[in-house]
Amino acid sequence: MRIIAWNIRAGGGIRVAAIGRQLQRWVPDVVALSEFRATPPSGLLRRALAECGLVHQLTTADPRAPTVNALLVAARWPLRRIRLGAAPADRRRWLVVGVDSPLPLVLGALHAPNFVTGRKYPFLDAVLACARGWRRGPALFIGDTNSGRRGLDEQVPVFSVREEGWIDALHACGWRDAFRHLRPDMRAYTWYSPNGRNGFRIDQAFVNAALLAHLKEAAYVWGGADRRRRRDALSDHAALVVDLAAPA
Numbered sequence: 001m002r003i004i005a006w007n008i009r010a011g012g013g014i015r016v017a018a019i020g021r022q023l024q025r026w027v028p029d030v031v032a033l034s035e036f037r038a039t040p041p042s043g044l045l046r047r048a049l050a051e052c053g054l055v056h057q058l059t060t061a062d063p064r065a066p067t068v069n070a071l072l073v074a075a076r077w078p079l080r081r082i083r084l085g086a087a088p089a090d091r092r093r094w095l096v097v098g099v100d101s102p103l104p105l106v107l108g109a110l111h112a113p114n115f116v117t118g119r120k121y122p123f124l125d126a127v128l129a130c131a132r133g134w135r136r137g138p139a140l141f142i143g144d145t146n147s148g149r150r151g152l153d154e155q156v157p158v159f160s161v162r163e164e165g166w167i168d169a170l171h172a173c174g175w176r177d178a179f180r181h182l183r184p185d186m187r188a189y190t191w192y193s194p195n196g197r198n199g200f201r202i203d204q205a206f207v208n209a210a211l212l213a214h215l216k217e218a219a220y221v222w223g224g225a226d227r228r229r230r231r232d233a234l235s236d237h238a239a240l241v242v243d244l245a246a247p248a
Contacts, residue, residue: 002027002029002030003029003140004030005034005143008035008235009237011042018224018234022224031072033071033072034069034071034111037061042061056074056075056076056079060093060095070092084130088110089122102247106139108142109142110141110144131173139208140178141205144237145202147167148201177206178242182215187201190240214247218240
Protein backbone atom coordinates (compact mmCIF):
# COMPACT_ATOMS: atom_id res chain seq x y z
CA MET A 1 0.00 0.00 0.00
CA ARG A 2 1.54 3.29 -1.11
CA ILE A 3 0.68 6.65 0.44
CA ILE A 4 2.04 9.88 -1.03
CA ALA A 5 1.96 13.27 0.67
CA TRP A 6 2.89 16.31 -1.39
CA ASN A 7 2.66 20.06 -1.00
CA ILE A 8 1.82 21.01 -4.58
CA ARG A 9 2.42 24.77 -4.13
CA ALA A 10 -0.41 27.25 -4.58
CA GLY A 11 -2.97 24.83 -5.94
CA GLY A 12 -0.72 23.57 -8.72
CA GLY A 13 -1.33 26.38 -11.22
CA ILE A 14 -0.09 25.68 -14.74
CA ARG A 15 1.83 22.67 -13.37
CA VAL A 16 -1.24 20.55 -12.62
CA ALA A 17 -1.10 18.37 -15.73
CA ALA A 18 2.54 17.50 -15.05
CA ILE A 19 1.78 16.98 -11.35
CA GLY A 20 -1.00 14.57 -12.27
CA ARG A 21 1.26 12.62 -14.62
CA GLN A 22 3.97 12.44 -11.98
CA LEU A 23 1.55 11.14 -9.36
CA GLN A 24 0.30 8.52 -11.79
CA ARG A 25 3.89 7.33 -12.40
CA TRP A 26 4.38 6.86 -8.66
CA VAL A 27 1.32 4.54 -8.58
CA PRO A 28 -0.15 5.65 -5.24
CA ASP A 29 -3.05 4.04 -3.43
CA VAL A 30 -3.69 7.13 -1.30
CA VAL A 31 -2.65 10.73 -1.93
CA ALA A 32 -2.66 13.59 0.59
CA LEU A 33 -2.08 16.98 -1.02
CA SER A 34 -1.24 20.23 0.76
CA GLU A 35 -1.89 23.66 -0.79
CA PHE A 36 -4.78 22.14 -2.72
CA ARG A 37 -7.35 24.82 -3.55
CA ALA A 38 -10.89 25.25 -4.86
CA THR A 39 -9.51 26.67 -8.11
CA PRO A 40 -9.85 25.39 -11.68
CA PRO A 41 -6.27 23.98 -11.74
CA SER A 42 -6.84 22.03 -8.52
CA GLY A 43 -10.14 20.82 -9.93
CA LEU A 44 -8.33 19.48 -13.00
CA LEU A 45 -5.90 17.66 -10.74
CA ARG A 46 -8.75 16.18 -8.76
CA ARG A 47 -10.26 14.77 -11.95
CA ALA A 48 -6.88 13.43 -13.09
CA LEU A 49 -6.52 11.54 -9.81
CA ALA A 50 -9.97 10.02 -10.26
CA GLU A 51 -9.05 8.92 -13.79
CA CYS A 52 -6.09 6.95 -12.42
CA GLY A 53 -8.22 5.14 -9.86
CA LEU A 54 -8.23 7.49 -6.88
CA VAL A 55 -11.98 7.99 -7.09
CA HIS A 56 -12.73 8.39 -3.38
CA GLN A 57 -11.91 11.98 -2.40
CA LEU A 58 -12.37 14.37 0.49
CA THR A 59 -11.18 17.97 0.68
CA THR A 60 -11.17 20.95 3.00
CA ALA A 61 -11.11 23.41 0.08
CA ASP A 62 -13.98 25.90 0.10
CA PRO A 63 -15.41 27.31 -3.17
CA ARG A 64 -16.32 30.47 -1.24
CA ALA A 65 -12.58 31.07 -0.67
CA PRO A 66 -11.06 29.38 -3.71
CA THR A 67 -7.49 30.67 -3.36
CA VAL A 68 -7.05 29.65 0.28
CA ASN A 69 -4.70 26.71 0.81
CA ALA A 70 -6.43 23.51 1.88
CA LEU A 71 -6.05 19.72 1.72
CA LEU A 72 -7.18 16.87 -0.50
CA VAL A 73 -7.12 13.16 0.28
CA ALA A 74 -7.81 10.79 -2.61
CA ALA A 75 -7.79 6.99 -2.44
CA ARG A 76 -8.63 3.77 -4.24
CA TRP A 77 -10.90 2.76 -1.37
CA PRO A 78 -13.81 4.46 0.39
CA LEU A 79 -12.99 7.28 2.79
CA ARG A 80 -14.94 8.49 5.79
CA ARG A 81 -14.30 11.78 7.50
CA ILE A 82 -13.43 11.56 11.19
CA ARG A 83 -13.83 14.53 13.51
CA LEU A 84 -11.72 14.62 16.67
CA GLY A 85 -12.57 16.74 19.68
CA ALA A 86 -8.96 17.89 20.14
CA ALA A 87 -8.52 18.82 16.46
CA PRO A 88 -6.72 22.03 15.42
CA ALA A 89 -8.95 25.07 15.02
CA ASP A 90 -7.68 25.64 11.46
CA ARG A 91 -9.92 23.06 9.77
CA ARG A 92 -8.66 23.76 6.25
CA ARG A 93 -5.23 22.47 7.28
CA TRP A 94 -6.36 19.30 9.09
CA LEU A 95 -8.28 16.40 7.56
CA VAL A 96 -8.67 13.03 9.26
CA VAL A 97 -10.11 10.16 7.25
CA GLY A 98 -10.70 6.46 7.75
CA VAL A 99 -9.39 4.47 4.78
CA ASP A 100 -11.34 1.26 4.16
CA SER A 101 -8.37 -0.51 2.54
CA PRO A 102 -7.12 -4.11 2.92
CA LEU A 103 -5.01 -2.62 5.72
CA PRO A 104 -7.66 -0.44 7.40
CA LEU A 105 -6.17 2.70 8.89
CA VAL A 106 -6.80 6.32 9.78
CA LEU A 107 -4.88 9.03 7.94
CA GLY A 108 -4.53 12.54 9.30
CA ALA A 109 -3.47 14.93 6.53
CA LEU A 110 -2.02 18.17 7.84
CA HIS A 111 -0.36 21.43 6.84
CA ALA A 112 0.95 23.37 9.82
CA PRO A 113 0.84 27.19 9.52
CA ASN A 114 4.09 29.15 9.38
CA PHE A 115 5.50 30.61 12.58
CA VAL A 116 4.80 34.20 11.50
CA THR A 117 1.04 33.58 11.51
CA GLY A 118 1.02 32.99 15.27
CA ARG A 119 -1.04 29.84 14.64
CA LYS A 120 1.75 27.31 14.30
CA TYR A 121 2.26 26.24 17.92
CA PRO A 122 -1.45 26.02 18.81
CA PHE A 123 -1.86 23.86 15.70
CA LEU A 124 1.01 21.55 16.68
CA ASP A 125 -0.28 21.35 20.25
CA ALA A 126 -3.69 20.24 18.98
CA VAL A 127 -2.14 17.55 16.76
CA LEU A 128 -0.17 16.30 19.76
CA ALA A 129 -3.34 16.19 21.86
CA CYS A 130 -4.98 14.04 19.16
CA ALA A 131 -1.98 11.69 19.18
CA ARG A 132 -1.92 11.38 22.95
CA GLY A 133 -5.60 10.52 23.15
CA TRP A 134 -5.62 8.12 20.19
CA ARG A 135 -8.00 5.16 20.46
CA ARG A 136 -8.77 4.44 16.81
CA GLY A 137 -6.24 1.77 15.83
CA PRO A 138 -3.56 1.93 13.10
CA ALA A 139 -2.92 5.50 11.97
CA LEU A 140 -0.49 8.03 10.59
CA PHE A 141 -0.37 11.81 10.55
CA ILE A 142 1.28 13.01 7.35
CA GLY A 143 2.06 16.26 5.56
CA ASP A 144 3.87 19.58 5.81
CA THR A 145 4.60 20.22 9.49
CA ASN A 146 6.91 23.21 9.01
CA SER A 147 8.96 21.53 11.77
CA GLY A 148 12.10 19.47 12.20
CA ARG A 149 14.99 18.57 14.46
CA ARG A 150 17.66 21.13 15.20
CA GLY A 151 20.91 20.51 13.34
CA LEU A 152 19.78 17.33 11.61
CA ASP A 153 16.82 18.57 9.54
CA GLU A 154 18.22 22.00 8.63
CA GLN A 155 21.19 23.48 6.80
CA VAL A 156 21.04 26.69 8.82
CA PRO A 157 19.50 27.17 12.29
CA VAL A 158 15.74 27.72 12.08
CA PHE A 159 14.04 25.11 14.24
CA SER A 160 13.74 25.71 17.97
CA VAL A 161 13.40 23.52 21.02
CA ARG A 162 9.65 23.98 20.52
CA GLU A 163 9.52 22.09 17.20
CA GLU A 164 11.97 19.46 18.37
CA GLY A 165 10.07 19.05 21.62
CA TRP A 166 6.88 18.46 19.64
CA ILE A 167 8.53 15.66 17.66
CA ASP A 168 9.95 14.18 20.88
CA ALA A 169 6.50 14.30 22.50
CA LEU A 170 4.96 12.45 19.55
CA HIS A 171 7.69 9.82 19.84
CA ALA A 172 7.08 9.50 23.57
CA CYS A 173 3.41 8.62 23.02
CA GLY A 174 4.19 6.06 20.32
CA TRP A 175 4.12 8.07 17.08
CA ARG A 176 7.38 7.61 15.14
CA ASP A 177 8.74 9.79 12.37
CA ALA A 178 8.68 7.15 9.61
CA PHE A 179 11.73 8.46 7.75
CA ARG A 180 13.80 8.80 10.93
CA HIS A 181 12.67 5.37 12.14
CA LEU A 182 14.29 3.88 9.03
CA ARG A 183 17.19 6.35 8.65
CA PRO A 184 18.03 7.86 12.05
CA ASP A 185 20.94 10.04 10.92
CA MET A 186 20.45 10.58 7.20
CA ARG A 187 20.20 14.16 5.97
CA ALA A 188 17.39 14.88 3.55
CA TYR A 189 15.67 18.15 2.71
CA THR A 190 12.14 18.60 1.41
CA TRP A 191 12.07 22.36 0.90
CA TYR A 192 14.70 25.01 0.12
CA SER A 193 14.45 28.67 1.10
CA PRO A 194 13.98 30.81 -2.03
CA ASN A 195 16.65 33.33 -1.09
CA GLY A 196 19.38 31.46 0.76
CA ARG A 197 18.65 28.13 -0.95
CA ASN A 198 19.11 26.40 2.40
CA GLY A 199 17.45 23.03 2.85
CA PHE A 200 15.00 21.89 5.52
CA ARG A 201 13.11 18.63 6.12
CA ILE A 202 9.64 19.90 6.96
CA ASP A 203 7.44 17.14 5.53
CA GLN A 204 6.94 14.04 7.67
CA ALA A 205 4.77 11.02 8.37
CA PHE A 206 4.24 10.04 12.01
CA VAL A 207 3.17 6.40 12.33
CA ASN A 208 1.60 5.08 15.51
CA ALA A 209 2.56 1.86 17.29
CA ALA A 210 -0.35 -0.08 15.81
CA LEU A 211 0.84 0.67 12.25
CA LEU A 212 4.62 0.68 12.73
CA ALA A 213 5.08 -3.06 12.05
CA HIS A 214 3.63 -2.51 8.55
CA LEU A 215 6.11 0.27 7.63
CA LYS A 216 8.32 -0.80 4.71
CA GLU A 217 9.69 2.46 3.33
CA ALA A 218 9.56 6.22 3.69
CA ALA A 219 11.43 8.27 1.10
CA TYR A 220 11.49 11.73 -0.44
CA VAL A 221 11.25 12.25 -4.18
CA TRP A 222 11.40 15.49 -6.17
CA GLY A 223 8.67 15.33 -8.79
CA GLY A 224 9.79 15.96 -12.35
CA ALA A 225 13.46 16.37 -11.44
CA ASP A 226 15.98 15.18 -14.01
CA ARG A 227 19.19 16.39 -15.63
CA ARG A 228 17.32 18.98 -17.68
CA ARG A 229 14.92 20.32 -15.06
CA ARG A 230 15.29 21.79 -11.59
CA ARG A 231 14.24 19.75 -8.59
CA ASP A 232 11.40 22.23 -7.98
CA ALA A 233 10.06 22.02 -11.54
CA LEU A 234 6.68 20.79 -10.27
CA SER A 235 6.65 22.02 -6.66
CA ASP A 236 8.92 23.68 -4.14
CA HIS A 237 8.45 20.61 -1.90
CA ALA A 238 9.61 17.04 -2.33
CA ALA A 239 6.91 14.39 -2.15
CA LEU A 240 6.94 11.92 0.74
CA VAL A 241 6.36 8.32 -0.36
CA VAL A 242 5.36 5.86 2.37
CA ASP A 243 5.03 2.16 1.60
CA LEU A 244 3.14 -0.14 3.97
CA ALA A 245 3.06 -3.93 3.96
CA ALA A 246 -0.38 -5.46 3.56
CA PRO A 247 -1.60 -7.73 6.37
CA ALA A 248 -0.55 -11.36 6.04
